[in-house]
Amino acid sequence: MSDVRLKSVGAYSPRLRISAAEFREAWGRFEAAGVETKAVPEADEDSLTMAVEAARRAIDAADVSPDDVGYLAFATTTPPMAESDLTARLTSLLGVTADATTRTMTGSTRAGAQALDASLDAGPWDGRLGIVVAADCPTGSPDSGIEHAAGAGAAAVVLGDDGPGVVRDRSSYVEPFPGTRFRTLGEGETTELGVTDYDRQSFAAALGGAVDGLNAFDHVDAAAVQSPDGKRPYRVTDVLGVEPDHVAAADTVETLGDTGAASVLLGAAKAFDNSAERVLLAAYGSGAGANAMIVDGELPTKCALDASVDLTYPEYLRRREVITADEPDGGGAYVSVPSWKRTIPQRHQLNAGECPSCGALNFPPSGACRTCHSRPDAYETVSLPGTGTVEGVTTIAQGGAPPEFVEQQSQSGPFVSAVIALDGPAGDEAVSVPAQVLTRGDSSVAVGDRTETVIRRIYRQEGVIRYGFKMQPIDAD
Numbered sequence: 001m002s003d004v005r006l007k008s009v010g011a012y013s014p015r016l017r018i019s020a021a022e023f024r025e026a027w028g029r030f031e032a033a034g035v036e037t038k039a040v041p042e043a044d045e046d047s048l049t050m051a052v053e054a055a056r057r058a059i060d061a062a063d064v065s066p067d068d069v070g071y072l073a074f075a076t077t078t079p080p081m082a083e084s085d086l087t088a089r090l091t092s093l094l095g096v097t098a099d100a101t102t103r104t105m106t107g108s109t110r111a112g113a114q115a116l117d118a119s120l121d122a123g124p125w126d127g128r129l130g131i132v133v134a135a136d137c138p139t140g141s142p143d144s145g146i147e148h149a150a151g152a153g154a155a156a157v158v159l160g161d162d163g164p165g166v167v168r169d170r171s172s173y174v175e176p177f178p179g180t181r182f183r184t185l186g187e188g189e190t191t192e193l194g195v196t197d198y199d200r201q202s203f204a205a206a207l208g209g210a211v212d213g214l215n216a217f218d219h220v221d222a223a224a225v226q227s228p229d230g231k232r233p234y235r236v237t238d239v240l241g242v243e244p245d246h247v248a249a250a251d252t253v254e255t256l257g258d259t260g261a262a263s264v265l266l267g268a269a270k271a272f273d274n275s276a277e278r279v280l281l282a283a284y285g286s287g288a289g290a291n292a293m294i295v296d297g298e299l300p301t302k303c304a305l306d307a308s309v310d311l312t313y314p315e316y317l318r319r320r321e322v323i324t325a326d327e328p329d330g331g332g333a334y335v336s337v338p339s340w341k342r343t344i345p346q347r348h349q350l351n352a353g354e355c356p357s358c359g360a361l362n363f364p365p366s367g368a369c370r371t372c373h374s375r376p377d378a379y380e381t382v383s384l385p386g387t388g389t390v391e392g393v394t395t396i397a398q399g400g401a402p403p404e405f406v407e408q409q410s411q412s413g414p415f416v417s418a419v420i421a422l423d424g425p426a427g428d429e430a431v432s433v434p435a436q437v438l439t440r441g442d443s444s445v446a447v448g449d450r451t452e453t454v455i456r457r458i459y460r461q462e463g464v465i466r467y468g469f470k471m472q473p474i475d476a477d
Contacts, residue, residue: 002120004130006157006165007064008300010057011269012050013153013256015307015440016040018316023148026313031145034230038151038257040311040319041137042438043411044456047076047154048086048467051135052093052455054154054262057302058131059094062158066095070128071159073103073119075111075261077183077190078137080457080465089467090133092348093455101125108285109136109181109226111261112155116281117170117291119159130159136260139320140190146181147189149229151257153305155265163297170293171213177202180286181228192286202288203232208239210292211282217241217294221276222249224267226284228258240282249276256305266305273301309440318411333404340466347468350386350422350453352431353379361424361431370431384431386453388422388471391432393445404459416445420471438472450474 017037023030032038041050051074059066072094074087087102103118105111112134119132135154140146180202181192192199207225223246225233230253234244250267252259259266264283271279277298283291311319345351346364353365356379360371365379396417401409409415416437421430437445438454445451451471458466 002123002167003161004120004123004159004167005161005163006167006295006297006299007129007160007163008058008062008158008302009155009265009269009272010054010059010061010301011153011155011266011273011303011305012053012057013039013305013307014041014045014050015309016042016311016319017308018311018313022311022313022316027143030148032149032229032257034254035149035257036254037308038149039153039259040316041152043319043408044458044470045152046080046457047078047135047137048080048090049455049457050137050152050154051076051090051133051156053304054135054156055090055094055131055133057304058156058158061300061302062129064129064158067097068129069094069096069100069131070125071101071119071122071130072096073105073115073130073132075105075115075132075134076136077106077109077111077260078139079106092344093467095349106261108287108289109228109260109263110283110285110289110291112263112265113281113283113291113293116157116265117172117293120167120170123159124161127161132157132159132265134262134265136262138190138258138260139188142322144191145229146192146258149253149258151253151259153252153256153259153262153266155262155269157265165295165297165299168294168296169214169217170291171210172289172291173206173209173213174289175205175209177205177286177288180288182286200232200235202286203284204236204239206288206290207236207282207284207292210290211240211280214292214294217280220246220278220280220294222267222271223247223280223282224250224264224271225282227251227253227263227267230254240280242280246280249274250279252305268295269301269303270305272299273303307440321411333402335461335466337462337464345381347458348455350384350469352382352384352422354382356380361429363422363431363433382425384422385425386469387474388420388430388451390418390437390445390447390449390451391421392419393437393447394418404461408459418445418471420451436470438470440473443473445473
């Protein structure tokens, strides 16, 4: 048993949903048993932005500061870039210090559980905290069962040398089952050979081997089991030594779909959010391997899994970039990567500058002061809280987007651009900035509305994804 304890859990899923009925109408069938709806990332969401959302919620639930984090592990099978250290941007977006130890795990749907297992051995961290984040949004070929089930979501766990969550036991198991679910090098879509009995044998053998490695447990309140669809977890209850009700208590696949590397941590988040005190985590990765652990405790949680905006199947295809328009010839407003790098403190952490002459806030903190017009040698760095009020608003309709935003508009339609008066740290001064505002379904944004920051993709240029803040209505999930 590790000395590291679990302090809290956070979870997030995109607000967009598509129903099984939409697939049946489009294809005449639906190949994902037990999935009623699934979560779909918006055009400006990916595994990194979802990881930020889940991690922020876990940090809030633990009532700690990102400055306290000295270790971060990120797990996904769908990194936004095939080669790039995403933990560098993840720590920056969260406000975690640059000297934190970071790890990335990928290539298997059990990567989230592997990251948690490895992190238990990595700490404690001399009074600092660890955080494990798993986020995923798998895809398959349009007519495949993998694509019909493929959902999206993220979950995060804060770790420390104290906390209510105790890992009582853990185990892992591997046995070669080549040809089960896989993705070849350079491909974006996951596939499988579809040998049903063989796939089921792999699932049961790996999970059973991992659970057999645990000491006997007398009961659990819930079992968070890897869920490539809504039927597979229930086929292995006897192997796991649990009841169907235990699986149902941690089920997220029915409403979110297959969330890949985040599946088991999302199930655990749901279980703890519903007051479970002992949870079995059973993660599977094709190939095949599995991790199992028993977690005891009443963990504080902060989850955002229920938001729902329904999509039609054509709208879904646009979000999946199956039918979209590219940036027009000539490109958009060019911002070099070094220039973008200089603005990261503002885009990631909302760092403004306080004028040493008059005390006015300036965003970005450069050039002449907007109030007294002096040109200070340096502004004092001030971190804004991330809330603000809409001062002016317009909708950018189809065909009206700047070239660098055409891809986003092609996927998600018209978007709202606004001038936001961002609150100062003391609440007694504001500084105005332009920003996109995310809306929900047919909802609108008006002058005077209160908003808060959320991290999203801004656009891609020269093959590099640019991340930064957008705003959303303050009551949005």
